[in-house]
Amino acid sequence: MKNALGRHILCEAYGCDPKVLDDRNMVESLMVEAALVAGAEVREVAFHQFSPQGVSGVVVISESHLTIHTWPELGYAAIDVFTCGDTVDPWKALEYLTQGFRAQNRACSEIKRGVMQHEMVKIS
Secondary structure, eight states: OTTOSEEEEEEEEESOOHHHHTOHHHHHHHHHHHHHHTTOOEEEEEEEEOSSSOEEEEEEETTEEEEEEEEGGGTEEEEEEEEESSSOOHHHHHHHHHHHTTOSEEEEEEEEESOTTSOOOOOO
């Protein structure tokens, strides 16, 4: 990763299994395992089950974070994977997650973070 501190992937996962998306323990387990599959070092984990449905959570990794927000009633999950350095592959995490959620479709985009060659605009 040249000239950037990190890679941030935003993923829209559609057609997911609603039962998986509404199971806090399953979502947490998949997210932690995805971080490990990608080669990350897990530091902290925090997840919340909403009523009547949905899960949100974060896996803090030494290399940054993975986050998720689910809408089981729509079979939809919004997933972010942000990694710094060259040792963690965020796409491996996303492959693992979209398979685990049984997503039928996904739309992902990668953003380079901390690109140092950009012209800076001073904020006053």
